[in-house]
Amino acid sequence: MATLPAKPDMKDRILETADRLFYLQGIRAIGVDTIAAEIGISKRTLYNHFPSKDALITAYLARRFVAPRTSDKSPVEQILGTFDSLERRFSAKDFRGCPFVNAVAELGEDRSVRKVAVAFKESRRLWFRDLLVQLGVADADALATQLALLVDGSIAQDLVRNDPAMARAAKEAATVLLRNAGVKVGGNIATNKRATKKRHSRPAS
Amino acid sequence: MATLPAKPDMKDRILETADRLFYLQGIRAIGVDTIAAEIGISKRTLYNHFPSKDALITAYLARRFVAPRTSDKSPVEQILGTFDSLERRFSAKDFRGCPFVNAVAELGEDRSVRKVAVAFKESRRLWFRDLLVQLGVADADALATQLALLVDGSIAQDLVRNDPAMARAAKEAATVLLRNAGVKVGGNIATNKRATKKRHSRPAS
DNA sequence: AAATAGGTACACAGACCTGTGTAACTAGGC
DNA sequence: GCCTAGTTACACAGGTCTGTGTACCTATTT
Known part of the structure; x- marks a missing residue:
C-alpha cells in the first residue's frame, strides 16, 4: 500500500x-x-x-524501553558491569535520570505510563534474577530486588547530585550483597581498572 | 509593624x-x-x-525540607527504623515519591531547586554517617552513602511499582551492609515486629 | 503529463497559564 | 464613626499549549 x-x-x-x-x-x-x-x-x-x-x-x-541483554560474560561480571556502565552514563553530560521514573513523577497517575515503567523495572529485576540463579544464589528473587534498588538509588542520587561516584558506591554495596549470598567475587572491585579478566564460560548453576 | x-x-x-x-x-x-x-x-x-x-x-x-532528627534510640534502631517508617509512608495512598527528586525531574536545570534537593539528600546522608560513627564503623562515609542509595532506590521503586515491600527489601540489604561493617544487628530483622528492644545508651565509638 | 503522497506556510480555535488592575466589601482597632 | 488591612469579584493582558483547517508546493510514480 x-x-x-x-x-x-x-x-x-x-x-x-x-x-x-x-x-x-x-x-x-x-x-x-x-x-x-x-x-x-x-x-x-x-x-x-x-x-x-x-x-x-x-x-x-x-x-526508551531497551530490555537488558545477556552477554557471554560471567554472571558476576554482568551484574557488576551494570554499575560500571551506569557510571559511564552518569558521567555523560546529557544524563538526566531514569526516563520512566521521571515520566511517572511528571505525569503522575497516568495509567499507561505507570504500566510501561513497571514493566521496565521488572525486566531489569528479572535479568538480575536469572543471573543470580545461574550463580546458584538461594533467594535470587530477593537479592535481585535489592540490586534493582541500588541501581535506581544511584540513578536518583546522581540526578540530584550530579556525582558519578554514586555508581561506584552502588557497586561496592552490590559486591557486599553478592558475597553475603555466597557468590565469589574477584578481588579488586573498586574502580575495576583492569581486573583479572578471566572469562569462565559459566559456573555451575 | x-x-x-x-x-x-x-x-x-x-x-x-x-x-x-x-x-x-x-x-x-x-x-x-x-x-x-x-x-x-x-x-x-x-x-x-x-x-x-x-x-x-x-x-x-x-x-518539605525536614532534616532527620536524632532520637534517643540506639543508632542501629534509628538506621533500620528509617526503612520501617519508609514502609509506613509507602503504604499511605498519598505517597508519591521524593518531592525533591520529583521537582528536579520536573523542573530540570533550575538551579535553586537542585540546590535544595542536594542539601536535603546530604542532610540525610550525614545523619546516617553520624550514627555510623557512633557505632564505630570504619568507613562511615562510604556506608552512609550506600544506605542513602537504598533509601532513594526504594522510594523510586515504590513510586513506579506502588509496592511497600520495597522498603523491607532495602532494610534487608541495609542489614547485610551493616553486619558486613562489623555492626551487631539484632537477630530477627524481617518485619521488625517486636524485636528485643534493649536500649543501650551508646556503644564505644 | 497527470496523479498521488507527503511537506510547507500560516491562520486560527479554544483552552490554560501567570500575573495585574480596579473597585467594592468586611472586619477589627482607634 | 472612621480608618486600615485584608479580601473579593472580575476583567484583562499577553503568553503558551494542543490540535485543526486550508491552500499551496514538490517530488516520485505511473
Missing part, C-alpha cells in the same frame, strides 16, 4: 528529537511546536505522523 | 494546599488558579501572599 516515502526517516527524526527534548527538559516542558521547530518542519507534518502528543509520549517511552 | 491579621493562617493555608497539590499531581500540572479555587479564595489573595508561583514552589520545597 504505502510506497516508500522520499525521506524514509521523517517519523524517526521526529521521534528522536522528541526523545532528546523530552528526556533532557521534561515532557511537560516541551511543546510540539518546539519539537517541530527543532527539526525545521511544520507542526502539521508532526501531526501527520503522530495523532497527538500523547502518542508521541507513548512512542518515546517505548523507544 | 503588621497587626495580627484576622485569619493568621491564610498564608499557611495557601502553602499547605499548594504543597498537597504540587506533591500529588506535579508542580507543572497545578496552576495558581487551581490552588486558589481549592481553598476557595481569589487568585488575588494568593498573589498578595506570594509574589509569584516560583516563590510558592520555593516555599513548598522549604516546607
Whole structure:
C-alpha cells in the first residue's frame, strides 16, 4: 500500500528529537511546536505522523524501553558491569535520570505510563534474577530486588547530585550483597581498572 | 509593624494546599488558579501572599525540607527504623515519591531547586554517617552513602511499582551492609515486629 | 503529463497559564 | 464613626499549549 516515502526517516527524526527534548527538559516542558521547530518542519507534518502528543509520549517511552541483554560474560561480571556502565552514563553530560521514573513523577497517575515503567523495572529485576540463579544464589528473587534498588538509588542520587561516584558506591554495596549470598567475587572491585579478566564460560548453576 | 491579621493562617493555608497539590499531581500540572479555587479564595489573595508561583514552589520545597532528627534510640534502631517508617509512608495512598527528586525531574536545570534537593539528600546522608560513627564503623562515609542509595532506590521503586515491600527489601540489604561493617544487628530483622528492644545508651565509638 | 503522497506556510480555535488592575466589601482597632 | 488591612469579584493582558483547517508546493510514480 504505502510506497516508500522520499525521506524514509521523517517519523524517526521526529521521534528522536522528541526523545532528546523530552528526556533532557521534561515532557511537560516541551511543546510540539518546539519539537517541530527543532527539526525545521511544520507542526502539521508532526501531526501527520503522530495523532497527538500523547502518542508521541507513548512512542518515546517505548523507544526508551531497551530490555537488558545477556552477554557471554560471567554472571558476576554482568551484574557488576551494570554499575560500571551506569557510571559511564552518569558521567555523560546529557544524563538526566531514569526516563520512566521521571515520566511517572511528571505525569503522575497516568495509567499507561505507570504500566510501561513497571514493566521496565521488572525486566531489569528479572535479568538480575536469572543471573543470580545461574550463580546458584538461594533467594535470587530477593537479592535481585535489592540490586534493582541500588541501581535506581544511584540513578536518583546522581540526578540530584550530579556525582558519578554514586555508581561506584552502588557497586561496592552490590559486591557486599553478592558475597553475603555466597557468590565469589574477584578481588579488586573498586574502580575495576583492569581486573583479572578471566572469562569462565559459566559456573555451575 | 503588621497587626495580627484576622485569619493568621491564610498564608499557611495557601502553602499547605499548594504543597498537597504540587506533591500529588506535579508542580507543572497545578496552576495558581487551581490552588486558589481549592481553598476557595481569589487568585488575588494568593498573589498578595506570594509574589509569584516560583516563590510558592520555593516555599513548598522549604516546607518539605525536614532534616532527620536524632532520637534517643540506639543508632542501629534509628538506621533500620528509617526503612520501617519508609514502609509506613509507602503504604499511605498519598505517597508519591521524593518531592525533591520529583521537582528536579520536573523542573530540570533550575538551579535553586537542585540546590535544595542536594542539601536535603546530604542532610540525610550525614545523619546516617553520624550514627555510623557512633557505632564505630570504619568507613562511615562510604556506608552512609550506600544506605542513602537504598533509601532513594526504594522510594523510586515504590513510586513506579506502588509496592511497600520495597522498603523491607532495602532494610534487608541495609542489614547485610551493616553486619558486613562489623555492626551487631539484632537477630530477627524481617518485619521488625517486636524485636528485643534493649536500649543501650551508646556503644564505644 | 497527470496523479498521488507527503511537506510547507500560516491562520486560527479554544483552552490554560501567570500575573495585574480596579473597585467594592468586611472586619477589627482607634 | 472612621480608618486600615485584608479580601473579593472580575476583567484583562499577553503568553503558551494542543490540535485543526486550508491552500499551496514538490517530488516520485505511473
